Amino acid sequence: MDIPTLESLNLLAVLPAIILAAYTGLLLVVDLFIPNENKQRTALLAILGLGATGVALGVQINQYSAIGDQMAFGGLVIVDGYALFLQGIFLLSAILGILMAMNYLPRRGIERGEYYSLILFTTVGSMFMALANDLMVVFVALELLSIPLYVLSAFIRDDPGSEEAGMKYFLLGAFSSAFFVYGVALIYGGTGTTSLDGVAAVLAGEALNLPLALVGMGLLLVGLGFKVAAFPFHMWTPDVYQGAPTAATGFMSVGAKVAGFAALIRVLVTAFPGAAQAWGLLVIAIAILTMILGNVTAISQSNAKRMLAYSSIAHAGYILVALSAAQFPELAQEASSAALFYMLTYTITNLGAFAVVMAIEKDDGSGVEIEDFAGLAKSRPAVALMMLIFMLSLTGLPVSAGMVGKFFVFGVAINAASQSVWLAIVAIVGVLTSVVSAFYYMRIVYMMYMRDGDEEAEYPAIKPALGTALAVTGIGTLVLGFLPTLLFDAAQRALIAGL
Amino acid sequence: MLQETTFLAPTSWYVILSATLFIMGMAGVLIRRNAILIFMSVELMLNSANLAFVAFARSFMDITGQVFVFFVITVAAAEVAVGLALIVAIFRTKQSIDIDELNTMEG
Numbered sequence: 218m219d220i221p222t223l224e225s226l227n228l229l230a231v232l233p234a235i236i237l238a239a240y241t242g243l244l245l246v247v248d249l250f251i252p253n254e255n256k257q258r259t260a261l262l263a264i265l266g267l268g269a270t271g272v273a274l275g276v277q278i279n280q281y282s283a284i285g286d287q288m289a290f291g292g293l294v295i296v297d298g299y300a301l302f303l304q305g306i307f308l309l310s311a312i313l314g315i316l317m318a319m320n321y322l323p324r325r326g327i328e329r330g331e332y333y334s335l336i337l338f339t340t341v342g343s344m345f346m347a348l349a350n351d352l353m354v355v356f357v358a359l360e361l362l363s364i365p366l367y368v369l370s371a372f373i374r375d376d377p378g379s380e381e382a383g384m385k386y387f388l389l390g391a392f393s394s395a396f397f398v399y400g401v402a403l404i405y406g407g408t409g410t411t412s413l414d415g416v417a418a419v420l421a422g423e424a425l426n427l428p429l430a431l432v433g434m435g436l437l438l439v440g441l442g443f444k445v446a447a448f449p450f451h452m453w454t455p456d457v458y459q460g461a462p463t464a465a466t467g468f469m470s471v472g473a474k475v476a477g478f479a480a481l482i483r484v485l486v487t488a489f490p491g492a493a494q495a496w497g498l499l500v501i502a503i504a505i506l507t508m509i510l511g512n513v514t515a516i517s518q519s520n521a522k523r524m525l526a527y528s529s530i531a532h533a534g535y536i537l538v539a540l541s542a543a544q545f546p547e548l549a550q551e552a553s554s555a556a557l558f559y560m561l562t563y564t565i566t567n568l569g570a571f572a573v574v575m576a577i578e579k580d581d582g583s584g585v586e587i588e589d590f591a592g593l594a595k596s597r598p599a600v601a602l603m604m605l606i607f608m609l610s611l612t613g614l615p616v617s618a619g620m621v622g623k624f625f626v627f628g629v630a631i632n633a634a635s636q637s638v639w640l641a642i643v644a645i646v647g648v649l650t651s652v653v654s655a656f657y658y659m660r661i662v663y664m665m666y667m668r669d670g671d672e673e674a675e676y677p678a679i680k681p682a683l684g685t686a687l688a689v690t691g692i693g694t695l696v697l698g699f700l701p702t703l704l705f706d707a708a709q710r711a712l713i714a715g716l
Numbered sequence: 717m718l719q720e721t722t723f724l725a726p727t728s729w730y731v732i733l734s735a736t737l738f739i740m741g742m743a744g745v746l747i748r749r750n751a752i753l754i755f756m757s758v759e760l761m762l763n764s765a766n767l768a769f770v771a772f773a774r775s776f777m778d779i780t781g782q783v784f785v786f787f788v789i790t791v792a793a794a795e796v797a798v799g800l801a802l803i804v805a806i807f808r809t810k811q812s813i814d815i816d817e818l819n820t821m822e823g
Contacts, residue, residue, distance in 0.1 A: 364794055364798055384815070387802055391795055395741065406772040652760075
């Protein structure tokens with residue numbers, strides 16, 4: 218084994234993640250000296266740290282075209298366009314998540330400084346998920362991402378719903394991690410390495426024990442399937458999303474899911490091109506079932522948070538459509554860019570939808586039934602308009618980010634249809650289930666615009682932080698809808714040397 | 717160095733043992749209703765993976781698998797900290813850690 222040198226560590230390449238990790242540890246200590254009634258300062262400090270990380274990341278992205286891909290920690294970590302793009306998404310969702318929490322936590326009486334540190338820890342974990350080039354790093358990052366989220370979902374300590382959410386998320390999360398670890402153990406047994414490139418190289422040649430590696434890959438799929446809430450590993454999602462504090466739900470519905478996909482796509486495309494047919498079929502089957510289950514079950518929900526939980530399951534299905542096209546090496550790059558772009562649109566839109574839910578939620582946590590949206594267009598026209606944009610985008614109707622995202626995702630599946638008829642089927646199911654999804658998204662729009670609400674209904678005041686989050690997500694959704702090529706090019710450039 | 721005369725169980729024996737432990741842990745998670753016992757079953761699954769790692773590492777004469785085990789142990793310890801805290805918090809509100817009683821939400 219090589220003795221690591223400073224050059225092979227190449228710490229500069231992972232500077233953004235290191236800055237954020239160090240800053241988070243520091244923030245945890247600083248928070249002790251901030252008095253309880255001033256915890257908004259912790260939040261501002263957290264945003265400051267994310268901003269500093271963002272600057273470091275921006276410098277890196279700027280230099281990327283000159284330097285190209287870099288390895289760090291002796292090849293355990295890879296800094297390529299894919300990782301840079303995803304880290305940007307994670308920072309954005311963390312900033313929005315904190316802005317929403319700044320407004321929400323004091324109202325629920327649960328503003329404790331650790332909340333913000335935990336969000337930052339999760340973000341560090343997500344960043345390393347995107348950077349990972351070795352199953353060992355994926356595992357540690359996955360846990361760094363998940364463990365703070367268990368705490369966040371149980372953050373309303375004396376509320377049975379929140380505790381229940383935390384417990385369920387924890388038990389199923391730990392269960393899925395066990396699958397993941399055992400999968401890695403079998404892959405190690407089958408190939409003799411845990412490095413993604415190493416696994417690919419061994420599988421391309423003479424594998425030590427191919428069946429062992431393939432079973433390991435299946436277990437990895439189970440473990441990550443739990444994280445991204447894909448069928449049949451989705452059953453924790455509705456309860457956890459409903460019980461957790463809405464600010465945490467919004468954050469984890471994008472952060473954890475995107476990070477899970479970051480690892481899933483990287484592992485399958487980089488380490489298992491040799492077994493692409495096997496995982497391709499599995500992913501297609503999971504994608505079809507996930508889209509059907511998510512969309513059909515969402516129809517019968519009466520709670521908005523629960524409805525958005527099923528909708529997030531459905532969206533995991535759409536991202537899997539893109540991943541299923543990545544089984545063909547010549548389409549892998551296009552498929553990954555489509556998935557990246559979809560994740561960006563999903564992040565912005567879904568965070569926005571949860572911000573609206575937070576804007577109408579009462580101080581005791583009630584008021585998030587779909588009925589409670591009635592008459593919102595009259596009492597709160599601006600918020601209702603925002604929700605309209607988000608619902609259009611989640612459905613995938615024109616001039617919204619979601620439509621462009623779906624266009625790319627289904628487009629790449631159609632492109633691949635000439636190679637396998639299953640890709641055509643998965644694209645058709647995707648389009649049909651999107652039509653079904655219009656039913657439950659538009660029901661909220663119907664409630665807001667067509668139904669008269671309770672005249673005395675009082676909505677909590679929208680503070681600047683939540684207002685900013687709403688404005689950013691709303692404008693972002695529209696901009697991505699109008700200027701899609703701009704960002705899709707960025708997503709594609711992100712992958713040129715990447716995958 | 718291992719001597720020629722030392723009896724070495726073939727790697728496959730360890731792998732079979734670890735697979736058995738993994739399946740026992742999985743069954744435990746699915747069958748048990750007590751949160752602590754479910755949690756112990758998860759630990760059993762993690763440790764079965766550790767056994768597999770060490771067995772493979774020995775057969776390859778490679779250090780990676782053994783290093784991985786240390787990471788798994790550390791992460792498992794972090795999970796215990798959070799998990800037991802959650803279980804204690806739930807016990808305080810509900811006086812029970814039976815997961816079938818965690819059913820305030822439905823749909």
